Amino acid sequence: xxxxxxLILLLNYIFIPALTxxxxxxxxxxxxxxxxxxxxxxxxATGDMMSFGTMVTILFTWYFQSLGxxxxxxxxxxxxxxxxxxxxxxxxxxxDKFVFKYYRTNKSPPVQLAMVSIGVMFVTQAVxxxxxxxSDQRFFDGEKFIIKxxxxxxxxxxxxxxxxxxxxxxxxxxTIILVSLLFWFLxxxxxxxxxxxxxxxxxxxxxxxxxxxxxxxxxxIIAGILATIGGALYGLDKSFKPFTYFNNMLPIFAAAIxxxxxxxxxxxxxxxxxxxxxxxxxxxxxxxxMYILPESMEPESLVQLLSTDYKFAVSFSILVIVLLYRxxxxxxxKVL
Amino acid sequence: xxxxxxxxxxxxxxxxxxxxxxxFQSWNIAxxxxxxxxxxxxxxxxxxxxxxxxxxxxxGIMGYTALGGLAAVLISVDPVQEAWSAGGFDxxxxxxxxxxxxxxxxxxxxxxxxxxxxxxxxxxxxxxGILLIRFSAEPGIEAIEAVNPAxxxxxxxxxxxxxxxxxxGAFFAxxxxxxxxxxxxxxxxxxxxIATLLISEIVIAIxxxxxxxxxxxxxxxxxxxxxxxxxxxxxxxxxxxxxxxFNSGKLELISNLSDRQATLNQLVIEGSSVFxxxxxxxxxxxxxxxxxxxxxxxxxxxxxRMMRAIRDNEEAANAMGKNVVKQHLLIFILGSAxxxxxxxxxxxxxxxxxxxxxxxxxxxxxxxxxVIVGGSGNNFxxxxxxxxxxxxxxxxxxxALFLINFFTVGIPATNSLKVxxxxxxxxxxxxxxxxxxxxxxxxxxxxxxxxxxxxx
Numbered sequence: 001x002x003x004x005x006x007l008i009l010l011l012n013y014i015f016i017p018a019l020t021x022x023x024x025x026x027x028x029x030x031x032x033x034x035x036x037x038x039x040x041x042x043x044x045a046t047g048d049m050m051s052f053g054t055m056v057t058i059l060f061t062w063y064f065q066s067l068g069x070x071x072x073x074x075x076x077x078x079x080x081x082x083x084x085x086x087x088x089x090x091x092x093x094x095x096d097k098f099v100f101k102y103y104r105t106n107k108s109p110p111v112q113l114a115m116v117s118i119g120v121m122f123v124t125q126a127v128x129x130x131x132x133x134x135s136d137q138r139f140f141d142g143e144k145f146i147i148k149x150x151x152x153x154x155x156x157x158x159x160x161x162x163x164x165x166x167x168x169x170x171x172x173x174x175t176i177i178l179v180s181l182l183f184w185f186l187x188x189x190x191x192x193x194x195x196x197x198x199x200x201x202x203x204x205x206x207x208x209x210x211x212x213x214x215x216x217x218x219x220x221i222i223a224g225i226l227a228t229i230g231g232a233l234y235g236l237d238k239s240f241k242p243f244t245y246f247n248n249m250l251p252i253f254a255a256a257i258x259x260x261x262x263x264x265x266x267x268x269x270x271x272x273x274x275x276x277x278x279x280x281x282x283x284x285x286x287x288x289x290m291y292i293l294p295e296s297m298e299p300e301s302l303v304q305l306l307s308t309d310y311k312f313a314v315s316f317s318i319l320v321i322v323l324l325y326r327x328x329x330x331x332x333x334k335v336l
Numbered sequence: 337x338x339x340x341x342x343x344x345x346x347x348x349x350x351x352x353x354x355x356x357x358x359x360f361q362s363w364n365i366a367x368x369x370x371x372x373x374x375x376x377x378x379x380x381x382x383x384x385x386x387x388x389x390x391x392x393x394x395x396g397i398m399g400y401t402a403l404g405g406l407a408a409v410l411i412s413v414d415p416v417q418e419a420w421s422a423g424g425f426d427x428x429x430x431x432x433x434x435x436x437x438x439x440x441x442x443x444x445x446x447x448x449x450x451x452x453x454x455x456x457x458x459x460x461x462x463x464x465g466i467l468l469i470r471f472s473a474e475p476g477i478e479a480i481e482a483v484n485p486a487x488x489x490x491x492x493x494x495x496x497x498x499x500x501x502x503x504x505g506a507f508f509a510x511x512x513x514x515x516x517x518x519x520x521x522x523x524x525x526x527x528x529x530i531a532t533l534l535i536s537e538i539v540i541a542i543x544x545x546x547x548x549x550x551x552x553x554x555x556x557x558x559x560x561x562x563x564x565x566x567x568x569x570x571x572x573x574x575x576x577x578x579x580x581x582f583n584s585g586k587l588e589l590i591s592n593l594s595d596r597q598a599t600l601n602q603l604v605i606e607g608s609s610v611f612x613x614x615x616x617x618x619x620x621x622x623x624x625x626x627x628x629x630x631x632x633x634x635x636x637x638x639x640x641r642m643m644r645a646i647r648d649n650e651e652a653a654n655a656m657g658k659n660v661v662k663q664h665l666l667i668f669i670l671g672s673a674x675x676x677x678x679x680x681x682x683x684x685x686x687x688x689x690x691x692x693x694x695x696x697x698x699x700x701x702x703x704x705x706x707v708i709v710g711g712s713g714n715n716f717x718x719x720x721x722x723x724x725x726x727x728x729x730x731x732x733x734x735x736a737l738f739l740i741n742f743f744t745v746g747i748p749a750t751n752s753l754k755v756x757x758x759x760x761x762x763x764x765x766x767x768x769x770x771x772x773x774x775x776x777x778x779x780x781x782x783x784x785x786x787x788x789x790x791x792x
Contacts, residue, residue: 041526111393111529116774118704122766126763254534309544310541319534320535323520325455327523
């Protein structure tokens with residue numbers, strides 16, 4: 001019984017939150033990795049692009065709410081996401097046309113493109129803050145919990161409760177569907193394969209008649225879908241604040257590099273590596289040991305490896321270690 | 337003279353703009369902009385040494401700035417005796433443990449050849465060392481933080497004049513740069529950018545949460561100042577006389593004696609804060625000029641030529657027998673040390689240390705915008721970038737307000753769109769920075785004052 005209680009404790013406080021957070025990071029990390037693999041630069045505007053997509057989603061959610069449209073138990077935002085994606089893609093394509101294209105055709109070094117992306121970051125940040133403001137926005141509606149902690153205790157008779165938020169389930173489900181669709185697209189369709197070829201060797205791909213314009217456009221479209229959905233899911237689960245989204249860029253980068261930048265599958269797993277290690281290392285295990293150990297050996301302190309203040313520091317330390325010992329990431333090897 | 341014409345013109349325009357602010361807004365605002373421009377200029381010089389001279393990307397400027405600020409706290413605050421007696425021993429023990437750990441690791445690295453066993457044993461030493469340090473330091477940290485937490489709750493500093501911290505800040509930042517450089521300089525350019533960005537976030541996390549050292553988010557306020565206090569100035573005779581002399585024409589127009597005294601008092605209060613700011617400007621100007629002379633000398637020295645050679649073609653420089661790795665490390669340390677000086681100067685000017693205010697937008701990316709806009713590789717350009725961008729950063733809100741009012745002149749003031757735009761005026765600065773950066777990168781990629789190297 002105690003053992004099961006301990007297990008539920010871990011499930012409730014570590015596994016489920018980490019899985020959710022990891023999924024959100026994973027979507028962002030695939031976005032970073034796609035841009036890096038095909039357009040060949042580190043996109044510092046990642047977090048702010050995600051906040052742009054989320055902002056449009058929020059605006060449409062509010063519009064639908066004012067019209068009285070809702071999905072019942074599901075959040076209305078799910079209905080608004082396609083509109084968010086549409087405007088996100090529009091925004092990305094126009095930025096590509098007016099900003100990035102020039103440097104791409106000039107074959108500028110990746111560092112210069114990264115600098116340009118900082119300019120885009122500033123502009124996007126300004127646009128988001130001017131339109132929706134810098135403060136916290138909550139746009140979740142519908143049923144909040146699938147299982148409430150108290151109900152779970154009553155049904156099962158355990159000491160520990162297990163809470164399951166609907167946003168957590170939605171996040172994980174949507175991520176699984178989206179990522180499997182993406183991998184199917186990249187591995188099975190002709191366009192996906194030509195994207196891989198382009199990322200692998202640009203000149204060779206051009207010689208075999210692959211249209212670079214089309215590849216770049218499809219990359220931005222996929223990136224727009226990933227950015228909007230990833231951002232909206234994060235916003236639904238926690239809340240939307242432009243500054244948080246900018247900061248999220250950092251663990252997302254960490255996830256992409258840990259997984260091996262340019263490799264979408266690596267980025268996908270990297271998201272979970274970062275999320276799980278952040279939560280594993282900063283969780284206070286006192287209660288866990290109280291269940292597991294006999295009473296005489298119960299720990300007095302919190303048994304916390306690192307205080308939660310260092311959550312970000314954990315992911316960055318992992319990144320630094322990976323960069324040192326395996327600069328190409330955990331799943332090194334082929335690109336895309 | 338002719339070839340420097342654009343430099344002189346650019347600087348004259350900049351100074352004229354600041355003077356215009358002084359005339360139209362107030363001299364107080366103009367001087368505070370000018371002071372922060374000078375501090376920004378020091379930061380951009382540091383970043384310019386790394387990026388312009390050597391082509392190294394350092395997105396960790398925020399971390400070095402914060403370390404410089406920390407130096408200002410540790411140097412100037414008086415030591416808290418109670419805290420030292422409560423937990424000083426534990427902290428010192430942990431310090432010894434850290435040193436011992438580093439020495440052991442060094443010994444292993446030197447003594448044994450690279451192998452899996454070596455890597456694993458080092459990992460074991462690091463993890464067990466961290467746990468050991470945590471257990472030995474925890475009671476000390478708790479004791480220190482319990483000492484009068486509302487006012488101190490930390491170890492305090494050395495109680496020296498704050499000016500010394502400018503040098504110490506440089507050493508702090510240089511020391512961190514040494515570690516970071518050893519770890520990360522082998523990486524490719526964009527990896528280096530991301531790694532330094534993340535490392536600076538770790539530095540900020542540590543400063544924010546190690547309350548026993550920095551008071552963390554409780555902030556340290558009321559630091560000592562190298563300049564006189566306004567309140568003291570307002571009661572000193574020579575200063576009042578000075579203000580009277582400056583404004584004698586204005587004062588003589590007022591015949592009523594009590595009115596005249598009231599006006600004088602007002603002028604003294606205004607004058608005192610201007611005077612204090614002028615003191616800071618003088619100090620900062622000295623630093624900027626010294627650094628400018630040094631960096632200019634370095635740029636045109638054989639060493640500067642070598643750095644440019646390494647930047648432009650690493651392999652060729654390596655083949656000519658230049659130690660690229662060593663030079664990169666050196667320049668990384670030098671640039672970061674200069675940023676550290678700026679960090680200490682910033683805290684000195686503010687008189688307070690607020691770890692929560694260190695954000696990458698303001699302290700990393702804005703500095704990069706300054707370097708790129710001003711002209712990388714050219715010290716005058718970098719300083720100009722610091723001035724121009726900071727000026728725009730501060731003055732963009734009034735400019736945006738003016739533009740909004742200008743374009744929506746026909747729309748009534750109650751229109752919701754206009755109200756919304758006017759409310760979000762502060763965020764137009766991001767827009768202006770971003771557009772400025774994009775335009776400069778597109779149409780003048782070498783900056784306002786591009787790098788010019790003439791071989792003498």
